[in-house]
Amino acid sequence: MAELYGIRTRDASGVVTLDTTVTPVRSLKMMQVTGNGAFDQYISIPEIQEQSFVVVDTLRDQGENTWSPQAWYSKGQLQLRQPGVSSWQVMILSLGGEPFTSQGDYGFRSRNGDIRTQIDSVNKVLSVRYSGSFQIGIYWRPGEKSQEIRWGDVNFPSPITTYERPLIFLNASDYMMVGNFFVKGSPGNWTGFMIRQHAHPQDHKAYDYMQIKWYCASYLPPVGSPGSYGLSIRDASGAMTFITTANLALLNSQPATNKFVSQGPPISGTVTGYAPSQQMPWTGNYGDFVLANALFSCVNIGATTQPIRPNFGGFLPGNRSILQMYCENNDGVNPVTANGRTLFASQPMKPI
Template sequence: MVTLDTSITPIRSLKMMTVTGNGEFDQYFSIPEIQAQSFVVVDTLEDRGEYTFSPQAWYSPGQLHLRQPQDRTWQVMILSQGGEPFSAPGSYGIRTFNNNVRTQIDAINKVLTVHYSGAFQIGVYWRPGMQAQVIEWADVTFPSPITTYERPLIFLNAVDYMMVGNFSVKGSPGNWTGFRLKQWANKGAHGSAADDYMNIRWYCSSYQAPSTPAGQYGASVRDAANNRTFVTTANLSLLNSQPSATGFIQAGDPITGGGGYYAPSQQMPWTGNTADFVLANALFSLTNIIQTTQPLRPNFGGFLPGNRSILQMYCDNGSGINPLTANGRTLFASRPMKPL
């Protein structure tokens, strides 16, 4: 007897590929594998430290749109909730439906699996009568490298307030060793919540086949090349929500400061649930505007105090010229199937 929990939706990989820019400002790629039920993550394959950047990206069925991809190569991950038919020759597996929730295990598409997790504190720490302490950077090293070609996906959550940016994954294809990010707390803009450290939880997910600890038992599925695509002992990354719109909208108060500093405020509806993690890879990376004197613009954001109904983003813009809109089509809300 097999009992399937069809209240969960594991995230599946439909296709992983690369595209290369030709230097145009806006570039469009025909990708038939992007279907109406697909969602896409565009990611860099480089580690430039705090200067790592990603292009703005949008997608629609059959098409990927990148803004200022330059002449660089970008990783494109086409993901799914499992709505596509079994179409590959020789494919096999099992699919269940529970209203609109799908659970699929097959020998073609890998599932996204949690490999590592942890927590850190970052930000400004104030106490009466004491000098403020600041932890500006978080630098995390994995217990062992992730060996996939594509970058692993890093998901972030917080006990309450979170405002981070300058995100990058350390390493290179086949040897991803950790990640780093910067705190962007602003006491004047976000009230008393910015007076404390941000307590942030994270987990790292990948399509690297998970290992099975000695003594455990269960079931697994292998493809025609004997590579394992699914194992019941793994902790899967579950999809809880995708962006309800094609991007962020201008909403909320901008952050302003001396010397003409200006960071426009952009928002997107979020899940309202503190159990949901947000994908950090593209959202919190820098954007490169080649034609300006301030080409690298940090995107920073997260969660406002006591509010998970919106995802709050800013684009750092010291000159107040050429503000950007945060990239909202290559992110999603996720949570682990099993407790971390």
């Protein structure tokens, strides 16, 4: 057994509330950028480091036509494809290990092999706010009338008050094929989310409803007290930045924006028209959730009569070794791809 370095805490019932042998997701910087109307726009962002990863998200609610641009990043640079002239939220995330900042050395850092944990008074951790489940899709049996639930419609118990959209993570008991994702509300008042079921050419959807699980995570400041178990961290002003009673969202795989490849049969000759198949390696773990915010939102391809096109996909039956995506294109010419949709796999620290 590998030696463990760091901290593990449990609550009164014995549930682990912090474990530095796994990696919480941290935010180094949140900022906004504005599109300049170019096909490809390159933006210098020095805070993007070699081991940073970036989520580019919209700040708008345009219903099922809510879209976000494709985005790629490398050290010091962000690339947006057809961003228009809108403003976009950029979240620069990290695996941890950066030096403490000059704003105050409050917190702790640990390392166990390649797993690094740093929770401090400046950089924020992502924690679970709400969670739940719903059914979506088509229920059908021979000789029975099919019943369709087209939309998954979730309302939060109370609004998320961050300026940036909260991050929504999805999983399913098995098969999942969804798209047209959007978060309801506006900056400072995000009230829920909606996502639509989509068809697959092999009609896997026709056998039963998809059983979808979800959780909402954000960087809202934590509240409460650790009580007799756990720990909390405050900044120089006394404001709490971390507490072990919060449920951390954990990074379970290094995200990638360029790992989708064109493989698998496209969808064609249906209402969709044409949608090329894109696949990337996935974790193989049925417990891993996938970030929905950019991956399942629409894309704006511009210069056509129908510029807003859905990205949809998820998991094929019995297979978590790949992430399956389709991007509507109608005619198959210059098909849109899933590359550039920022995402990562995550699990909550504590059961939900």
